[in-house]
Amino acid sequence: MRLAALPRFPLCQLPTPLQRAERLEAALGPGSPRIYLKRDDLTGLAFGGNKGRKLEYLVADALANGATTLITEGAAQSNHARMTAAAAVVAGLRCVLALDTRNGADLAGNLLLDRLFGADTRLVAGKGERRAAMAQIGDELRAAGEIPYLIPTGGSVPLGAAAYVAATLELARQLNDAGVVPRRLYVATGSQGTQSGLVVGQRALSQPYEVYGVAVEYPRDDLVASCVDLANGTADLLDLDARFDAGDVTIDDRFVGEAYGKPTPGGLEAIRLLARTEAVVLDPVYSGKAMAALIAHVRAGVFSPDDSVAFLHTGGGPSIFPFGETLLAG
Ligand SMILES: Cc1ncc(COP(=O)(O)O)c(C=O)c1O
Incomplete structure (x- = not known):
């Protein structure tokens, strides 16, 4: 193995x-x-x-690829988004999150932590709109000279x-x-x-x-x-x-x-x-x-x-x- x-x-x-x-x-x-x-x-x-374990491998891959920014997606209360934002801090990367507000977007819990960790949170209405938002964020970052690393839902x-x-x-x-x-x-x-x-x-x-x-x-x-x-x-x-x-x-x-x-x-x-x-x-x-x-x-x-x-x-x-x-x- x-x-x-x-x-x-x-x-x-x-x-x-x-x-x-x-x-x-x-x-x-x-x-x-x-x-x-x-x-x-x-x-x-x-x-x-659980996302911490996955991020150990994903962040290592992002760094090996010269990434400057992690991008991921989830619900507004996504644990995966919160842990990705935290991992970015530890790895010295920026983080942009595409979050859907179908179950609300209270500035509490994970969404509060995302912002506390300095992540750029972009809110979209539904789950179906997250993928397009991720792609758009990627284009935007590349145009600004950043090297984004896209992590799909849940790091899965x-x-x-x-x-x-x-x-x-x-x-x-x-x-x-x-x-x-x-x-x-x-x-x-x-x-x-x-x-x-x-x-x-x-x-x-x-x-x-x-x-x-x-x-x-x-x-x-x-x-x-x-x-x-x-x-x-x-x-x-x-x-x-x-x-x-x-x-x-x-x-x-x-x-x-x-x-x-x-x-x-x-x-x-x-x-x-x-x-x-x-x-x-x-x-x-x-x-x-x-x-x-x-x-x-x-x-x-x-x-x-x-x-x-x-x-x-x-x-x-x-x-x-x-x-x-x-x-x-x-
Ligand atoms: C607390 C918690 N449990 C379980 C899961 C499910 O893990 P997976 O997305 O790998 O199926 C998640 C995913 O976000 C989670 O945040």
């Missing part, structure tokens, strides 16, 4: 902890499996999250996904040291870079668990197709002799609710439960919905008390702040 040969710009504090959530297990009752949290909310860069290209093959190596060591054999690894899945890297890592390292993606948007078929493409692209990048198809990808879209970015009752309950049992902060857009799936499955008796399950906490904490009262109601 070519993983170790890929240049990496250090941004994260690794390894992130793997913690057993015994108070959460107790709150879920005697039928609960052992639950392990892989704390990628603690990757260390600017409030942490094979080079970004490779970070979650490396994360699997880290997790596999921790599970092995702790003697833990989880049945599933739950993860919130959006642009698929994280899940595809985990799927490749699971196969390459013969891990015992099923990577269980919990969708945060529709339609599921598109998510599965892009996860398969990214997994194959990542395997190629790493010179791995592995092929993936839809049968290798588990994505559950029953916890999305109305749409991307819209909180669900289950997600809000999960946020409160983790806060009050483990003092762990989930978010309403991603990790809360993934934890809602795990909790629903425990309550439905999918696991026995002898089972172990793992949950990749992908971060997202800063996006709770615009939700205020909604989070506490219930």
Whole structure:
């Protein structure tokens, strides 16, 4: 595997902890499996999250290509945009963000942090307008003599996904040291870079668990197709002799609710439960919905008390702040 040969710009504090959530297990009752949290909310860069790992590879590539400015896109409360803005600061680059305001644009949480990190934030109305905005920003910067490096949504290209093959190596060591054999690894899945890297890592390292993606948007078929493409692209990048198809990808879209970015009752309950049992902060857009799936499955008796399950906490904490009262109601 070519993983170790890929240049990496250090941004994260690794390894992130793997913690057993015994108070959460107790709150879920005697039928609960052992639950392990892989704390990628603690990757260390600017409030942490899964994007830090991907950005280590993407920023290294940007620097190798002589880039002066990072450009990326996302929703106004994008964690990826916030971490890209922070990574640019650390790498001495400028940052321009194309952000859509379909779920509002309160100057709080991630949008506030983007501006605090000095990013140039360009707001567009809908997701569909982001791609054109990115291209236009690229042209504008090139005309001004800058060298832009475009990072697609979520950093979800094979080079970004490779970070979650490396994360699997880290997790596999921790599970092995702790003697833990989880049945599933739950993860919130959006642009698929994280899940595809985990799927490749699971196969390459013969891990015992099923990577269980919990969708945060529709339609599921598109998510599965892009996860398969990214997994194959990542395997190629790493010179791995592995092929993936839809049968290798588990994505559950029953916890999305109305749409991307819209909180669900289950997600809000999960946020409160983790806060009050483990003092762990989930978010309403991603990790809360993934934890809602795990909790629903425990309550439905999918696991026995002898089972172990793992949950990749992908971060997202800063996006709770615009939700205020909604989070506490219930
Ligand atoms: C907190 C959080 N969790 C999960 C994800 C999903 O990761 P991916 O886009 O790689 O599917 C994101 C993406 O923005 C995120 O911010």
